[in-house]
Amino acid sequence: MAQPLMPHATASWMVDNTSLSFDQIAEFCGLHILEVQAIADDTAATKLTGRDPVRAHEVTQEEIDKGQDDPEYRLQMIKGPDQVRRTKGPRYTPVSKRQDKPDGISWIIRNHPEITDGAISNLIGTTRTTIAAIRDRSHWNIANITPKDPVTLGLTTQRELDAAVAKAAKAAGIEAQPTDHRLEGDRSALIEQLRAERDQAARDLENGGREPISEANALFGDPFKR
Numbered sequence: 001m002a003q004p005l006m007p008h009a010t011a012s013w014m015v016d017n018t019s020l021s022f023d024q025i026a027e028f029c030g031l032h033i034l035e036v037q038a039i040a041d042d043t044a045a046t047k048l049t050g051r052d053p054v055r056a057h058e059v060t061q062e063e064i065d066k067g068q069d070d071p072e073y074r075l076q077m078i079k080g081p082d083q084v085r086r087t088k089g090p091r092y093t094p095v096s097k098r099q100d101k102p103d104g105i106s107w108i109i110r111n112h113p114e115i116t117d118g119a120i121s122n123l124i125g126t127t128r129t130t131i132a133a134i135r136d137r138s139h140w141n142i143a144n145i146t147p148k149d150p151v152t153l154g155l156t157t158q159r160e161l162d163a164a165v166a167k168a169a170k171a172a173g174i175e176a177q178p179t180d181h182r183l184e185g186d187r188s189a190l191i192e193q194l195r196a197e198r199d200q201a202a203r204d205l206e207n208g209g210r211e212p213i214s215e216a217n218a219l220f221g222d223p224f225k226r
Contacts, residue, residue: 002077008039012050013050013052017050018068020068021071022037028074059076101130107148110147111147123150
């Protein structure tokens with residue numbers, strides 16, 4: 001069921017201006033009956049200013065009259081409040097991080113010049129004018145701008161940045177940098193060696209032999225064991 005835009009303020013107005021029961025008010029406003037009781041007893045944590053739901057076009061006076069005549073009647077709202085939706089535009093950035101935007105823009109321009117101003121604008125949530133000013137170093141604060149990874153600054157996510165880089169590289173005909181797999185074989189070999197030494201040590205113990213000293217013992221043994 002739809003609820004008033006300001007349920008507590010609406011409940012306060014209904015308590016003061018109607019003879020509706022607390023149960024009716026609570027159900028219409030989407031509140032617990034004890035909250036309505038606290039408003040009526042003036043013991044609510046916050047002093048509320050009543051909000052007239054009739055003037056707000058959320059309920060008609062006829063509905064209120066029906067509710068006052070019949071305690072079992074449940075008021076019907078005319079319509080729910082319109083939800084506020086963001087219009088299409090740059091990404092929203094919290095105020096606390098907005099001062100970091102120029103640093104993030106500078107980092108992208110320096111490390112990924114193939115990314116377009118439009119893509120940077122979508123990533124960082126800034127304007128093309130600001131990006132252009134940083135590109136040509138005409139920004140008013142250019143002396144204090146230090147390139148910093150926008151992911152580290154919390155301006156975008158690594159996944160979004162990687163996607164933008166891949167898309168820009170594809171559009172520019174730039175081959176993606178190959179992943180370095182040179183260390184993967186060495187790492188696997190080391191793990192296998194350590195496992196083999198650990199298994200050998202376990203077999204030696206089962207055979208009643210003395211536990212050999214090895215890298216496996218150093219890594220997997222109990223450091224407090226004497």
